[in-house]
Amino acid sequence: MSERTCLSIILAAGEGTRMKSALPKVLHAIAGLPMVAHVVRAAAAAGAGDVAIVAGRGADEVKRAAIPFAPTAETFVQKERLGTAHAVLAARNAIERGYDDILVLFGDTPLVSVDALAKARAKLAEGASVAVIGFRPRNPTGYGRLVERDGALLAIREERDCSEAEREITFCNGGLMAIAGKDALRLLDAVGNENAKGEFYLTDIVEIARDAGLTAVATEAAFEDLLGINNRAELAEAEAIWQKRKRREIMLDGVTLVAPETVFFSFDTEIGSDTVVEPNVVFGPGVKVSGNAVIHSFSHLEGASVAEGCQVGPFARLRPGAELRGKAKVGNFCEVKKAVVDTGAKVNHLTYIGDAFVGAGANIGAGTITCNYDGFNKFFTDIGAGAFIGSNSSLVAPIKIGREAYVASGSVVTEEIADGALAFGRARQATYPDKGRQLREKLAAAKRKAE
Ligand code: UD1
Ligand code: MG
Numbered sequence: 001m002s003e004r005t006c007l008s009i010i011l012a013a014g015e016g017t018r019m020k021s022a023l024p025k026v027l028h029a030i031a032g033l034p035m036v037a038h039v040v041r042a043a044a045a046a047g048a049g050d051v052a053i054v055a056g057r058g059a060d061e062v063k064r065a066a067i068p069f070a071p072t073a074e075t076f077v078q079k080e081r082l083g084t085a086h087a088v089l090a091a092r093n094a095i096e097r098g099y100d101d102i103l104v105l106f107g108d109t110p111l112v113s114v115d116a117l118a119k120a121r122a123k124l125a126e127g128a129s130v131a132v133i134g135f136r137p138r139n140p141t142g143y144g145r146l147v148e149r150d151g152a153l154l155a156i157r158e159e160r161d162c163s164e165a166e167r168e169i170t171f172c173n174g175g176l177m178a179i180a181g182k183d184a185l186r187l188l189d190a191v192g193n194e195n196a197k198g199e200f201y202l203t204d205i206v207e208i209a210r211d212a213g214l215t216a217v218a219t220e221a222a223f224e225d226l227l228g229i230n231n232r233a234e235l236a237e238a239e240a241i242w243q244k245r246k247r248r249e250i251m252l253d254g255v256t257l258v259a260p261e262t263v264f265f266s267f268d269t270e271i272g273s274d275t276v277v278e279p280n281v282v283f284g285p286g287v288k289v290s291g292n293a294v295i296h297s298f299s300h301l302e303g304a305s306v307a308e309g310c311q312v313g314p315f316a317r318l319r320p321g322a323e324l325r326g327k328a329k330v331g332n333f334c335e336v337k338k339a340v341v342d343t344g345a346k347v348n349h350l351t352y353i354g355d356a357f358v359g360a361g362a363n364i365g366a367g368t369i370t371c372n373y374d375g376f377n378k379f380f381t382d383i384g385a386g387a388f389i390g391s392n393s394s395l396v397a398p399i400k401i402g403r404e405a406y407v408a409s410g411s412v413v414t415e416e417i418a419d420g421a422l423a424f425g426r427a428r429q430a431t432y433p434d435k436g437r438q439l440r441e442k443l444a445a446a447k448r449k450a451e
Helices: 035-045 059-066 084-089 114-125 181-189 202-211 232-252 435-450
Strands: 006-012 050-055 074-077 101-106 130-135 145-149 152-157 172-180 216-220 322-324 329-332 335-341 346-349 352-358 369-371 381-383 394-396 399-401
Touching: 006 035, 006 084, 035 050, 035 059, 035 101, 035 114, 050 059, 059 074, 084 181, 084 202, 101 114, 101 181, 114 130, 114 172, 114 216, 130 152, 130 202, 145 172, 152 202, 172 181, 172 202, 181 202, 202 216, 394 399
Parallel strands: 006 050, 006 101, 050 074, 130 216, 322 335, 329 346, 335 352, 352 369, 352 381, 369 394, 381 399
Antiparallel strands: 101 172, 130 172, 145 152, 152 216
16 A cells, blocks of 8 residues: 555644633643644554644644654645635645545544554555545434445435434544545535535535545444544543553563553653563653663653663652663662663662763762752763762762762762762761760750749
8 A cells, every 4th residue: 555645634723612721722732742743643654644734723833743753744724614625625735736545634533543544545545535434432423424325435414414314323424534636626626515504514525426426435443543632531531542552552562560550651652571660650751661670669751761671769750861771770769860870870769860970880879969050050960980979968060970989978079089089078077975965964954944
């Protein structure tokens, strides 16, 4: 099929008022990715990487969301909302370039599967002019009904225009369809607006095609593939379905999820086999975890890479630019940002490592902080391989700590420490024999006198 050229037209001009949001509806995210980008991604994977988006407000932002998955994506603006056929024709200039297949998708139907699109395109390859993607919703109210006879699709009837008998049909229009490029403009230009809503219905091209002696068919997709999002409750429903699919995919790829329903992934999360993810872990965008790692409970990772055999958490936060190399450990209540924790290094307890390099095998004691920010600029901390940083040390950046250097607990380090050196950066302890007891007695006497 790949030799057939394909344009996807994504309708995204919906007002989305029920989202009650300043953000255009199709830019609301599922798994950290705008809905419209999910659609573009599926279209590209189904061979329709030439993308025309028909947008309403926020056309520039919508295009920006599409570009990572379809670098040549273009947007067209539908000025008046006169119906789905009218919306498709807003992309007339793109259609006129000439394609074998045209896929019409909705920007607010983000869970559409590559498989459903490929199935519809396959029908065009077999000679159909129109292939409609149908489904059987639990409640068909509001959907266009697919009127079929002997495997051919006769018409799509919008609910408001249905006869009593047609309203009983449970096979419905998911809204998405594939149209043969050679017939598309002819069919679309023939659509009128004589119907209950006075709109130019894309769905009318089915009857128009049949009247012209062309073939229209319906394919069937899962209900979940065609879930349309109109409010935030439906957005959450789609998120849940997406997460469920991703968890399954990740587990089938060889990752152990101890309690899958408590782990949340982003659209681009990658995890290697034999890694174990404990309950209650969140993966924000841009995370790659290699194999044989353990991500302990209650960790939050974002923009981070975790190499083979690393251990993260429990209660660890890896922020953008965190890079854990082989077998490194980042333990409880630690935060790592824009920093390398090199092979075998350990950052185990209550520590902040930001804008830093932690050399191989270094040991960072509990409560260590890289003081990377003076309120205006960020500075770098460079810790040599094998260094030992005693607990509760503050490393005031910019600072360099040599290989195998040793920093005493409680130090405030402001000067470079050479390789192999021992540094104390704290006041000396003074101890006065018996003075403790004397002080206690004095204070007690004072208190008695006051009472
Ligand atoms: C449409 C279908 C219906 C199908 C249902 C599935 C038509 C006429 N009807 O109905 O058969 O069962 O989807 O969800 O196609 N849009 C524009 N510009 C317009 C009108 C719509 O961009 O002028 C976009 C909307 O933003 C939306 C999509 O097209 O993404 C569908 O429009 P909507 O009004 O939701 O159509 P439905 O009445 O749901
Ligand atoms: Mg709709």
